[in-house]
Amino acid sequence: MKRILLIVSGGIAAYKALELVRLLSKAGYGVRCVLTPAGEKFVTPMALQALSGEKVYTDLFSLTDESEMGHIELSRSADLVVVAPASADILAKMAAGLAGDLASTLLLATDKRVLVAPAMNVRMWEHPATRANMARLESRGVLVVAPDSGPMACGEFGPGRLAEPPVILAAIEAALGVAGPLSGRHAIVTSGPTHEPIDPVRYIANRSSGKQGHAIAAALAALGARVTLVSGPVSIADPAGVQTLHVETAAQMLAAVEAALPADVAVCAAAVGDWRVATAAQKMKKAGGAPPALQLAENPDILAQLSAPGPLRPRLVVGFAAETEHLAEYAAAKRARKGCDWIVANNVGGTGIMGGEENEVLLLSDEGAQAWPKLSKREVAGLLAEKIGKIFA
Numbered sequence: 001m002k003r004i005l006l007i008v009s010g011g012i013a014a015y016k017a018l019e020l021v022r023l024l025s026k027a028g029y030g031v032r033c034v035l036t037p038a039g040e041k042f043v044t045p046m047a048l049q050a051l052s053g054e055k056v057y058t059d060l061f062s063l064t065d066e067s068e069m070g071h072i073e074l075s076r077s078a079d080l081v082v083v084a085p086a087s088a089d090i091l092a093k094m095a096a097g098l099a100g101d102l103a104s105t106l107l108l109a110t111d112k113r114v115l116v117a118p119a120m121n122v123r124m125w126e127h128p129a130t131r132a133n134m135a136r137l138e139s140r141g142v143l144v145v146a147p148d149s150g151p152m153a154c155g156e157f158g159p160g161r162l163a164e165p166p167v168i169l170a171a172i173e174a175a176l177g178v179a180g181p182l183s184g185r186h187a188i189v190t191s192g193p194t195h196e197p198i199d200p201v202r203y204i205a206n207r208s209s210g211k212q213g214h215a216i217a218a219a220l221a222a223l224g225a226r227v228t229l230v231s232g233p234v235s236i237a238d239p240a241g242v243q244t245l246h247v248e249t250a251a252q253m254l255a256a257v258e259a260a261l262p263a264d265v266a267v268c269a270a271a272v273g274d275w276r277v278a279t280a281a282q283k284m285k286k287a288g289g290a291p292p293a294l295q296l297a298e299n300p301d302i303l304a305q306l307s308a309p310g311p312l313r314p315r316l317v318v319g320f321a322a323e324t325e326h327l328a329e330y331a332a333a334k335r336a337r338k339g340c341d342w343i344v345a346n347n348v349g350g351t352g353i354m355g356g357e358e359n360e361v362l363l364l365s366d367e368g369a370q371a372w373p374k375l376s377k378r379e380v381a382g383l384l385a386e387k388i389g390k391i392f393a
Ligand code: CTP
Pocket: 190, 250, 268, 269, 270, 271, 272, 273, 274, 299, 300, 301, 302, 303, 304, 318, 319, 320, 321, 322, 323, 334
């Protein structure tokens, strides 16, 4: 039996946690609840205990329970930690790594994946402080069930309402890889830039942040896939629940990808350096005279190699096409040239796409071209993973 540790924090939406516990118990999960002091103002430990059939933990009990079950044990005995509703306050505590009460201590001590379902007033949700906290949590691999938009208990309108319990249940099942359409499948994802050394201290790089590729790895894992992420040098965190291999150069990326085969699906989101430099063994010195000319050699094309027919070709190979002009035309030509099944094309000409938070893509497949609206990179990843899931369903 899979076990969920459910943290219920304060807010009018806390009553929906009762329905979530009921759904989880009905679906056969073991649910252990922790109620924050603010949560206790909205639902009682008794109600949660009646629905979960298990003892409910609050700050009041935490000291006496320490001997029976330590904080660490409480958070580690679960398969997934869920915070629903997650108030602005607990999200801020998580982002800052505070551990002043039972719930935040558990969240800091856990080694399990954490899923949060935020609920708060629309202005609090849209406040730069909450935006920054959410970005920080997501970069650490915390899974988010985004709040709904609509009329709120406070009389305002907008995003901030807790997602409906069946939606949270579906996200929990996806996070656990239960019945996910990609359960039992292996996915390889490349992400980030490559660094091609010029000499021991210099390299050629590009502006890729890895945000899109990392989000795809996380989204595939959420649908149940075993994911190997091969990442070039990035400054973002490894996604939770994904095996991340760190490489620097295109040659190392290819070697890591080949070693990870076989796979059912490969998504090449990395901005691989097209050329490597005939590297100098020692630091190149200015020492007068003309500036040195760099001798470039073409790098192996990882996407093309993965797409080539053969026993190890993944069933689905997805490439990206970063273009600055003639997007549809160049991307279609790239799809044909590389032999991949789908191409996710994006215009990287303006500022803010490479390294930014959003992406506007065109998906090319046998079905033709599909233009997606401008979305967050996480949303693009979710849609792409869903589409990949349908191939394997
Ligand atoms: N790619 C790869 N290995 C390379 C170069 C690119 O796997 N050595 C993959 C990228 O991960 C991406 C796709 O190929 O999925 C297209 O990358 P892009 O840089 O847009 O295309 P290039 O192959 O570099 O072609 P061009 O320079 O003509 O735009």
